[in-house]
Amino acid sequence: STEMAEKGGNGMELDLDLVPQRAVKMSPDEITLSESQERMLLVAKVGREEEVFEICRKWEVPACTIGSVIPETVLRLKHRGALAAELKEKPESREGQDWVESGQSHQHTLQPPPP
Secondary structure, three states: OHHHHHHHOOEEEEEHHHOOOOOOOOOHHHHHHOHHHOOOOOOOOOOOHHHHHHHHHHOOOOOOOOEEEEOOOEEEEEEOOEEEEEEEEOOOOOOOOOEEEEOOOOEEEEOOOOO
């Protein structure tokens, strides 16, 4: 999701409670990082969401809305009604390689794996 937000020049706000989960009581880290969740993320234009859902139903692919695109260059993750994490793009890095995470009591730079 950080790559999608950066490439679009926008941010995203995601509600992790809406993400289908493989197990009960998954933490925000598990929801966002677990590859076993086997999920894909896509952004639909406002007003065309139902077209996407229709295609997914046709091919029996579960789909739901979990958030929205926002004008700020930030990835905001909410979990159980509270802010779980906020990843802000560092102004000096327009390639999307460096994001700063500001959560409850920690702050560090996240770097995506090399291509």
